Amino acid sequence: MARLAGLAVFDPAGDQIGRIRDVVVSLRGPLPPRVHGFVVEVQPRRRVFLPITRITSIEAGAVIFTGKLNVRRFERRNAETLAIGEMLDLGVQYKGEPVTVLDLAMEQARPSEWQIVKVAVRRGTRRRGETLVVDWDEVTGFGITQKDQGAANLLAAFESMRPADLANMLHELPGKRMAEVAAALNDDRLADVLEELPERDQVVVLSQLQKERAADVLEEMSPDDAADLLQELPSEQAETLLRLMIPEEAAPVRRLLTYREDTAGGMMTSEPVVLPPNATVAEALAHIRQRELTPAVAAEVYVTRPPTETPTGRFLGVAHFQRLLREPPSTLLGAMIDITLDPIRPEFSLREVASYMATYNLVAIPVVDELGRLLGAVTVDDVLDHMLPEDWRERHD
Numbered sequence: 001m002a003r004l005a006g007l008a009v010f011d012p013a014g015d016q017i018g019r020i021r022d023v024v025v026s027l028r029g030p031l032p033p034r035v036h037g038f039v040v041e042v043q044p045r046r047r048v049f050l051p052i053t054r055i056t057s058i059e060a061g062a063v064i065f066t067g068k069l070n071v072r073r074f075e076r077r078n079a080e081t082l083a084i085g086e087m088l089d090l091g092v093q094y095k096g097e098p099v100t101v102l103d104l105a106m107e108q109a110r111p112s113e114w115q116i117v118k119v120a121v122r123r124g125t126r127r128r129g130e131t132l133v134v135d136w137d138e139v140t141g142f143g144i145t146q147k148d149q150g151a152a153n154l155l156a157a158f159e160s161m162r163p164a165d166l167a168n169m170l171h172e173l174p175g176k177r178m179a180e181v182a183a184a185l186n187d188d189r190l191a192d193v194l195e196e197l198p199e200r201d202q203v204v205v206l207s208q209l210q211k212e213r214a215a216d217v218l219e220e221m222s223p224d225d226a227a228d229l230l231q232e233l234p235s236e237q238a239e240t241l242l243r244l245m246i247p248e249e250a251a252p253v254r255r256l257l258t259y260r261e262d263t264a265g266g267m268m269t270s271e272p273v274v275l276p277p278n279a280t281v282a283e284a285l286a287h288i289r290q291r292e293l294t295p296a297v298a299a300e301v302y303v304t305r306p307p308t309e310t311p312t313g314r315f316l317g318v319a320h321f322q323r324l325l326r327e328p329p330s331t332l333l334g335a336m337i338d339i340t341l342d343p344i345r346p347e348f349s350l351r352e353v354a355s356y357m358a359t360y361n362l363v364a365i366p367v368v369d370e371l372g373r374l375l376g377a378v379t380v381d382d383v384l385d386h387m388l389p390e391d392w393r394e395r396h397d
Contacts, residue, residue, distance in 0.1 A: 001083050001104045001116075002157040009040050009050065009063045017069060018042035021169055023083040023106070024049065024076065025116060027143055032115035032136045035106050038063070039074050039082070045168050049074040053112040074172075083116070084157055085173050089150040092121070092141035094134060099123045102131065102153050151184035163189070167196035179208040187213075191220035199232050206233070215244035218253070223270045224382065227256035252310065255375075264353050265346030267386055268367045268376035273301045274308040277316055277334030281327045288321055296379035299363045303337045304374050311373040315343060315366060343368040346375055354383050 007020045022039040037051040048071050057064040081087060083104055090101045105118035119139050122129040158166055170178045170193065182190055182205040194202050194217065206214050206229065218226045218241060230238040230253065242250045252270040259265030273287050288298040299321050305313030317337030327336055343366040344356060357365055357380060364379045 001106055002088065002153065004038070004058075004063075005084055005157040006161065007063055008061065009038070009065065011069070012064070012066050018048075020063060021047060021165075022085050022172075024080050025083050025087075026079050027081055029143075030137050030140075032109075032117050033081075033083075035083075035114035035116065036080065039172075040069075041165065041168065042069075042071065045164070046071065047074045047168070047172060048072065052114050076172075082173070084154060085169065086177055087142065088153040088157065090142065091150075092119075092139050094121055094123070094132070094139050097123060099132070099139075100129075100150070100153075105133075151181040154181060155184055163192035164196040167193045167201075171197060171201055175204060179205060183209060187216050187220050191217050194229065195221060195225045199229070202229050203232050207237075211240060211244060215241050219245050219249040223252040223256055224268060224376075226253050227266075228261070230257065231261060259346055262350045262386060263346060264344050264348040264367050264378050265375065267350070267353070267382040268346070268378045269297060269382070270310045270376040272297055272310075272364070272366075272374075272377040274304055274310070274312055274374060275301055275319075275333055276306055276308060277303050277332065277337070279303075279333050280329060281324050281331045281333065281336075282329035284319060284324050284333060285321075285329075288324075294379070294381065296363045296381050297377070300366075300377070301333065302366055302374055302377065303333050311369060311375050314372045315368050315374045317341070318366065341365075343374075344378070345369070350383070350386050353378055354387060357383060 001023055004020050004023060008016050009018050009020060011017050018040040020038045021041045024036040024039060025033040026036060027033050035052050037049055039047050040050045041047050048069060050065060050069060054065040054067050055063060056066050076082065087104060088101055091098055092101060093099070099121035101119060102122050103120040104116050105120070106114050106116050109115045117136055118133055119136055120131065120133050121139065122131050124130055158169065161169070170181055173181065178201065182193070185193065194205060197205070206217070209217065218229070221229070230241065242254060245253070256266065256268070256270060273293070275284055275287065284301045288301065301319040301321070301324070303316045303319055305316065307313055316334070317339040318341050319333050319337050323336060323338070341360070344353065346367050346369065353365070356362070362380070364377050366377050367375045369375055
């Protein structure tokens with residue numbers, strides 16, 4: 001069943017309508033659990049329920065269904081369990097011996113009825129353990145709430161999932177399970193996922209981490225997202241985490257916290273791509289190729305006098321990436337910057353920033369202080385994030 005995660009779902013016309021994110025089952029004690037259907041993620045990030053009775057084919061690369069898909073948001077009932085999200089990594093008993101659930105297998109009992117009939121378990125430690133595939137009725141303990149479940153096999157099932165999709169999956173899990181899965185992610189991956197979670201879930205996850213681990217994760221987040229998250233925490237807790245962060249990583253976050261959240265200073269990223277005027281086009285292109293940069297941040301290179309760490313030396317202008325592609329690699333940035341784009345001040349309101357970007361069709365805009373030093377850049381995704389309702393990440397309708 002873990003292999004079903006991410007499988008494409010096609011309608012009768014052959015059009016892909018989404019991907020499987022989980023399997024909905026009902027536990028029945030020693031009897032094999034009945035499979036009710038699939039949780040399918042359709043665009044835009046909406047999770048709907050696809051009954052197993054609608055499935056006409058389950059193949060290696062696709063699931064095909066018949067009839068119409070109900071696009072109402074999926075809501076799990078009390079008697080239902082998510083097989084992938086909640087049953088993988090469970091500690092259960094096989095012949096009186098503790099084992100860990102690695103995977104589950106379902107098969108068709110009769111037309112339109114599927115059941116979980118096999119359980120793949122690991123006996124012993126992860127490195128020296130033995131893997132067994134046993135019948136469902138040979139395993140006990142699925143209905144018992146566990147303090148520490150682990151998440152290795154669940155994460156393996158969703159290894160290739162984008163951070164936004166993984167965040168959406170976490171949001172649908174019970175709070176305890178969400179915290180377990182989040183804690184199992186490495187710092188970099190968890191930072192990416194936290195940036196995509198609703199603020200309420202961010203606080204839940206971060207608050208359940210050890211303080212030192214929470215500080216490490218904040219260091220991996222972009223400074224503007226880290227500042228937004230810290231603003232949701234009690235001031236004492238936020239200050240404790242800032243003190244635990246590496247001073248060089250905490251400094252830009254502290255600067256951002258001095259601005260109101262709905263101003264250019266509060267929205268901007270303090271780590272845009274900044275180069276001196278004697279840098280070449282080749283150097284600029286190498287910088288914007290960095291995989292961790294978002295498209296909006298990589299769209300512009302800001303040219304300043306040294307130092308090039310924000311707050312920088314005097315801001316000179318912008319080199320747009322389309323212009324970079326048209327110039328010889330050896331061209332100096334100082335000879336091709338756009339000086340017609342006026343930077344904005346950190347006290348600009350959200351409305352002023354949005355209006356300015358819309359007027360000049362910008363995806364990013366530099367922010368400077370009264371001395372003309374570059375403080376950061378506001379990107380279009382920052383503006384959208386603040387203009388949408390606070391609960392927009394939780395809305396699926």
